[in-house]
Amino acid sequence: EDQVTQSPEALRLQEGESSSLNCSYTVSGLRGLFWYRQDPGKGPEFLFTLYSAGEEKEKERLKATLTKKESFLHITAPKPEDSATYLCAVQALDQAGTALIFGKGTTLSVSS
């Protein structure tokens, strides 16, 4: 069964304190791995799609990396506005219609 596990469930950082969020996945074949940011009361905001091991993508203070079994979302020198829930999702080769399988998310709180 295709599965996505994110850790930690919650992370508290001081402003400027860099850290990483983990997304472990089990799929029969990976079509793509997605990262989203979700603010309270809003829909998920698309961040990145990664396709193959070794691939990296960056956006402002965020960098996503991918291996054959997991992905990391690195947050460099975070600011309070980075506080949100970060969702990881996989798109499996055997998933009809290319829909996404989501993890439960990591809730990040950054204090000044």
Next chain:
Amino acid sequence: SAVISQKPSRDICQRGTSLTIQCQVDSQVTMMFWYRQQPGQSLTLIATANQGSEATYESGFVIDKFPISRPNLTFSTLTVSNMSPEDSSIYLCSGGRASEQYFGPGTRLTVT
């Protein structure tokens, strides 16, 4: 990118009634999906909305309970039928292409 809007943004409904949620995309998209997000949980796929044909439902979701229409490449509706308190949730529409999928703001449904 695609901008997705949903109506209504929230509603409180009586047990046994039905609610239709509308999803509008600002550009033509290949794929459209409906997800459910229960409090404190991640997103669960309900169905893939297929343009011009019947939706494809995930295990645990049936057409009689969640009828879906997709008359064109920019619009879809999800109806939650014969509602019970267990249907209280956030319903999210997503659309895009395989490599980039965008979400609407969600419809917060409370069933009393």
